[in-house]
Amino acid sequence: MVLGQRHARLTRTGGGATPVAPTTVIRNGAELHGHRLVTALPLVSRLASHDDIVNAVAFSPDGQTLATIDYVGTVRLWDPASGHIRTTLPERDGIVDAVAFSPDGRTLATVSAGEVELCDPASGRSRAALTGHNDIVNAVAFSPDGQTLVTGARSGRVRLWNPQTGRSRTTLTGHKDNVDALAINADGQSLATASRDGTVRTWPPAALTPSP
Structure with a gap:
């Protein structure tokens, strides 16, 4: 549909x-x-509190929290059952382009400008700011085991991070334009990246395997 x-x-x-x-x-x-x-389908609820374009949404793994982000840097966390706002996170600097929950639901990743922010969705408190991209970050995804965070940027570079330490593990290159979408398969053994250069690249399991 x-x-x-x-x-x-x-x-x-x-x-x-x-x-x-x-x-x-x-x-x-x-x-x-x-x-x-x-x-056909009844509208369950209409969540209307953002003042600008809402450009991404994500459910927590347990379905109890919905995260929404907009073009002015606002991140809101909702109770999808009641439609009430639980938390509004401190406003980000610039457009927030993507959002993702960790598999255990305890970490929320948002990307804006050249920064990746990790926060506690229960309290809204920031845990870490991951820096390393020198341009706008467009996409973010966690591996199924939560041990790797992947980000894609306008430069075409893809970075893999340790979300516990906030350190960058690996940078993948090859795309010649914005990386706008990322997907990791269910067993965490393959990463796919999609770019405005018209290509989709798949990367080997070694790219997603944490260093000992």
């Missing part, structure tokens, strides 16, 4: 791709089939 757009699925037939029926579009808890509006 897609939000706010009407996409067509393509099926491969012989020498080309043939568009078939458009996928369902969801707007405000309702489905749009062509020009016909069909009520």
